[in-house]
Amino acid sequence: MDSKILMTVFLSFVPVLLLLSSTEAHVEYGAYNKTCPRAEQVVYEEMANILATSPDLAGALLRLHYVDCFVRGCEASILLNSTADNKAEKDAELNKDVRGYEVIDRIKAKLDEACPGIVSCADIIALAARDSIRLSNGPNIPIGTGRRDGNGSSASDVPLNLPSASANITLLLSLFAKYNLTAKDLVVLSGAHTIGKAHCYSFSDRLYNYNGNGSSDPRLDANYQTVLKQQCAPNDMTRLVGLDANNATAFDLGYYSGLSQKKGLLTSDVALLDDATTNAYVLLQANNTSTDQFFADFAMSLMSMGKIGALTHGKGEIRKQCSVLNPAPPPSPPPSPKSASPEMRSAFSSVLSASVVLSYFFIQFY
Ligand code: HEM
Ligand SMILES: *[C@@H]1O[C@H](CO)[C@@H](O)[C@H](O)[C@H]1NC(C)=O
Ligand SMILES: *[C@@H]1O[C@H](CO)[C@@H](O)[C@H](O)[C@H]1NC(C)=O
Ligand SMILES: *[C@@H]1O[C@H](CO)[C@@H](O)[C@H](O)[C@H]1NC(C)=O
Ligand SMILES: *[C@@H]1O[C@H](CO)[C@@H](O)[C@H](O)[C@H]1NC(C)=O
Ligand SMILES: *[C@@H]1O[C@H](CO)[C@@H](O)[C@H](O)[C@H]1NC(C)=O
Ligand SMILES: *[C@@H]1O[C@H](CO)[C@@H](O)[C@H](O)[C@H]1NC(C)=O
Ligand SMILES: *[C@@H]1O[C@H](CO)[C@@H](O)[C@H](O)[C@H]1NC(C)=O
Ligand SMILES: *[C@@H]1O[C@H](CO)[C@@H](O)[C@H](O)[C@H]1NC(C)=O
Ligand SMILES: *[C@@H]1O[C@H](CO)[C@@H](O)[C@H](O)[C@H]1NC(C)=O
Numbered sequence: 001m002d003s004k005i006l007m008t009v010f011l012s013f014v015p016v017l018l019l020l021s022s023t024e025a026h027v028e029y030g031a032y033n034k035t036c037p038r039a040e041q042v043v044y045e046e047m048a049n050i051l052a053t054s055p056d057l058a059g060a061l062l063r064l065h066y067v068d069c070f071v072r073g074c075e076a077s078i079l080l081n082s083t084a085d086n087k088a089e090k091d092a093e094l095n096k097d098v099r100g101y102e103v104i105d106r107i108k109a110k111l112d113e114a115c116p117g118i119v120s121c122a123d124i125i126a127l128a129a130r131d132s133i134r135l136s137n138g139p140n141i142p143i144g145t146g147r148r149d150g151n152g153s154s155a156s157d158v159p160l161n162l163p164s165a166s167a168n169i170t171l172l173l174s175l176f177a178k179y180n181l182t183a184k185d186l187v188v189l190s191g192a193h194t195i196g197k198a199h200c201y202s203f204s205d206r207l208y209n210y211n212g213n214g215s216s217d218p219r220l221d222a223n224y225q226t227v228l229k230q231q232c233a234p235n236d237m238t239r240l241v242g243l244d245a246n247n248a249t250a251f252d253l254g255y256y257s258g259l260s261q262k263k264g265l266l267t268s269d270v271a272l273l274d275d276a277t278t279n280a281y282v283l284l285q286a287n288n289t290s291t292d293q294f295f296a297d298f299a300m301s302l303m304s305m306g307k308i309g310a311l312t313h314g315k316g317e318i319r320k321q322c323s324v325l326n327p328a329p330p331p332s333p334p335p336s337p338k339s340a341s342p343e344m345r346s347a348f349s350s351v352l353s354a355s356v357v358l359s360y361f362f363i364q365f366y
Helices: 002-021 039-053 057-068 101-114 121-134 155-161 169-177 183-194 224-231 256-259 266-275 274-285 292-305 342-365
Strands: 197-201 240-242
Touching: 002 169, 039 101, 039 121, 057 101, 057 121, 057 183, 057 292, 101 121, 101 256, 169 183, 169 266, 183 256, 183 266, 183 274, 183 292, 256 266, 256 274, 266 274, 274 292
Parallel strands: none
Antiparallel strands: 197 240
């Protein structure tokens, strides 16, 4: 056979292959390039407006992405309201301090002016988290989009997946490992606590009742303990304290230097000193003059976290309102032959790949 013909056959497959691979399920850079080219810009502008008047919300929005991803995946289950017969994640005890929901609704409204019904609530959360970091003097992290919104939310999933403020290192490592996140991911992502605040009750056991007998945590610097006691009376239910004793508004290395100086706020922060890998990372960053490595590491780990359980293409929906599921569609007609299922596409793709390899060998032989 003429190798030119084979080459032509081969080349004619290339666009088909590219098309098929672009419809495979994944979180990718610029998923809205064509459908909503200004999406990321719209989110950034709205976040800049919101944080200019409420800088405290930067931490809240970054945390929202984490609590979303760790329970059912990054599919906006955290945003769903409870209903008469279902208690949703946001009403779980561990999530009672999660805030910033109204920010998501504001951004959603802006996006619906620019391109109605295109951008998912899960992507709004991820983009808002990314912009919170950038607007706190942190890195501008490129993140993938294309997540779609999930179809449920259950408060009972929360304690199985989210560690509490008093979690030890064993529990932290095992909860992260469930999502293939390593000890390094744990110590890097905990670095998010370089911004944002915690309620007094999230750590007051360390001040007033550490061993259940009225003593305080020996792993808390004595001067810092005095400062914290001034801010937090024993049963304070409302006050907020910066998680990073050095500077809770800047995305910097202050969280790690604080930890190395016994100024970690939560028991779960201090726990990072109890594992060789996480301890070494804390000490490496504690006195560092450059944020380069932390920023690069954070970008990598955030990307891994942002892929957990993401629903792409065929799965999930684009919610009309982030706090409620779309109304159920009318019963669907039998599947149309035109729209190939992901399984069919992948089978077709394998056949094509095999034929490309075969063509290549033919070209070699003739
Ligand atoms: C390692 C396990 C983690 C634990 C046990 C934990 C626990 C907590 C707790 C107890 C608070 C304070 C809540 C309050 O009292 O209002 C908090 C706040 C926060 N968390 Fe975490 N967290 C963890 C990991 C993460 C991760 C991976 C991220 C993001 C990548 C994150 C981002 C934040 C932020 C930004 C805040 C401040 C929230 C605000 O200002 O409203 N956390 N976290
Ligand atoms: C969107 O555009 C950016 C910048 O040109 C590019 O890096 C990215 O791959 C594009 N994504 C898609 C899905 O087209
Ligand atoms: C969801 O709950 C919040 C807070 O209770 C409420 O403000 C919001 O209107 C609810 N969303 C819908 C669509 O009802
Ligand atoms: C860590 O916490 C878990 C869950 O609370 C507990 O079962 C375990 O005994 C603790 N491990 C250590 C070493 O304290
Ligand atoms: C974690 O990695 C294992 C092995 O590579 C894989 O089988 C599993 O699906 C992954 N789990 C998640 C949650 O990504
Ligand atoms: C509380 O318990 C710890 C550990 O068991 C002990 O070291 C400490 O002395 C006790 N403190 C008081 C005030 O009894
Ligand atoms: C914290 O960092 C921000 C941003 O770099 C800076 O503007 C602010 O002055 C710092 N605050 C303190 C108390 O150092
Ligand atoms: C950081 O520098 C201070 C002052 O030089 C020093 O006391 C401390 O041990 C250093 N910490 C680390 C983790 O290297
Ligand atoms: C600072 O971090 C770099 C990597 O960014 C590392 O090679 C270096 O050892 C660290 N410096 C100090 C003083 O810890
Ligand atoms: C909810 O979504 C999951 C994941 O896409 C899917 O497997 C399941 O069938 C859906 N359930 C309902 C009731 O739509």
